[in-house]
Amino acid sequence: MIAISDITVGANAGRSRSHNRKLVLGRVRSAGPIGRAEIARVSGLSTQAVSNIIADLLADGLIVEQGRRTAGRGLPAVQYALNPQGGFALGIEIRPDAVFGAVLDLCGRTVSAERHTLAAADRRGVTRAVRDLRRAVLDGTGIPGPRLLGAGIVMPGPFGATGIRGSGSDLAIWEDAAPDIWFSEALGLPVLIENDANAAAIAERISGVARGLSTYAFIYFGSGLGLGVVQDGRLMAGAFGNAGEIGHIPVPAAGRSLNLERAVSRLSVQRALRAAGTEAGGVDDLDRLYHQRHPALLAWLDQATEPLSAAVTIVENLFDPQAVILGGAMPDSVLDHLLAAIRLSDRSVAHRAGRDSPRLMRGASGRMTATLGAAALVLNQAFTPQITVQP
Template sequence: MTISKPPIGSNAERSRSSNRQAVLGCIQSAGEMGRAALARSFGLSTQAVSNIIAELEADGLLIERGVRALGRGQPAMQYSVNPKGGYALGIEVRPDAVFMAILDLSGKEVSSQRSVLKSLEPRKVVAQVQKLRAEMLQKSGIEPDRVLGAGVVMPGPFGQTGLSGNSSDLPGWQSIDVARLFSEALGLAVELSNDANAAAMAERIGGAAHGLSNYAYIYFGAGLGLGLVNQGQLVAGAYGNAGEIGQIPIFTPDGPMPLEARLSRISVQRRLANKGALDVAALGALMASEDADLLAWLDDACAALSQAVMIIENLFDPETIILGGAMPGSILDFMVSNVDLPVLSVGNREDKTLPRLQRGAAGRMTATLGAASLVLNRAFTPQAAVL
């Protein structure tokens, strides 16, 4: 994870919390650092940094890594983030299931679980999440007070909009304060995001977008979402609903229709309804057997994807477009290899060094892991700078 190092300065008005976040983030980004190097980075006295380090050590967030000789003078004690000093909870709510993951402070997955949802009624979903959280913490041997917060992701849109009521959203959730509901139920600070945005950030932390600052992520949930990252920051929109690409109309031989009517889990399930419920494993098996109905759906899906690529490239000019989410890797690879990339696009250029379209690396749990990553990002990044 790459964390920027904003100067924290010595202003007395700057919050203790921001100072701790900045120092912790700087050490996490560098791998290990000593007091003097941190003091130089932030323009603080060595004593001020020592006080912050002492607090972080006492809280179990930092550990000593031994001394290292750095030029003249006495060897300096180096500090690194303690992976077991804290944990982040990631929760993804889908129309048919809830996924949960726990990451340690290094971003390593400690535990993950999936539970089928029998009801989408908010209170019942939250009760199921509480039960799953308790089981995972007990199995992992993690003390509840070591969990720094929870990231919650779900399909958009958030709030009552003109898109509410579509088959890909969660009925009954648009009129409630989702972050508050989960925060009160779990007793944790909650970061709320749509699934596509969380998945896009997961790819930047440990996937195909590592090291990239401008890219787009097409996310297969139940419907189809789009995560946009510009200059390393998510493009969220005024109400957190940027990227609802699934409802953009495309042209088909049957007339105009929403993109996700041809390119989504919903659309393949409808096309192959005679084969019963199709989870990711079942779709993968059909792909391996070269099922004729699935291949016919893929022909239409690739045609729709070509139009989506043209829209995204011409509107946002990304370095690359990444495909991922709840779809077998074999199907994503087929789409990448067989889509006709549009010629009339700013993405069609001779000096392009990255593929215009590629498969993501974070896997089907990418949004869940992204949810937990939102908590880690907050832990390592000051939320406000007081000058």
């Protein structure tokens, strides 16, 4: 989210090694148990280089041996797999009224999760809450300090003074200080900061339905509506870190032009239900109402179909992703209803003859998506080389 400066950094021995380490680790992750020779082939390195890096990763405990695999003739390859206990990531989600925390192991599995209410939404209050949360979420897990790879932090965007400020979603307390430096010092860990939609998108890549994908888009129900776009395993940030503000695009709806978020978002459904005399504060409420076939909710779903279909078509045509994922703070029942209702355009670059994978999927991470995504940011960084751009 920090505005990416124009600095592209030069390569040297150390940075090359870091790049290659991530490359090899990412291969071990994505290709399951895999031998060194195969890694070398797919990464354009010599087997010797891969051997050295594997030795490094073994010494650091990030991977483990996984027996030999005999395939055809020749010496059977020693296989390697991620060591789940080899590294952990802390994820923290900051909302105006509460903070959520979670810890993921190297394989993306949830180790623990906590929720604290936020006493004071100023900088000191947030810092204390985050520190407390870290202790709470790590206590009893027996995770040694050096095994913590870093912390991901999710705050609602957009960042900086934009035209959509005042939508009530952003915490305006970091104006003078760079929050990443602040949190990094407060936690004593390397820190990554993103908005909720981007974090959710990465969560799907680490432990959700986007596991095999490298280029996809995630439409995220937060309080508003967000979009996280992943290109070649990396988040698309935009020039000022605010890419993906899909809630504010104009879409056709019932013969009018509407901000997407007005028709499709948590706030939108709550408004519609309230007008019908029903309050629905949480995801469970919505789930219940859906199973009761509450007429106001069904009417809302009806009116949401056209604009959401338009949004999906827009995303498909502008980003040409492998898939579009729908998820976030909505019950699965509602998401599934929307997925079934969306009419995919056949005048789309995604409508392709030999296509075998689904164009549209439901996110798998459930309601903790953004918090898990915060931690997933750290894991994703550990698996994805990124030599070119540096703050």
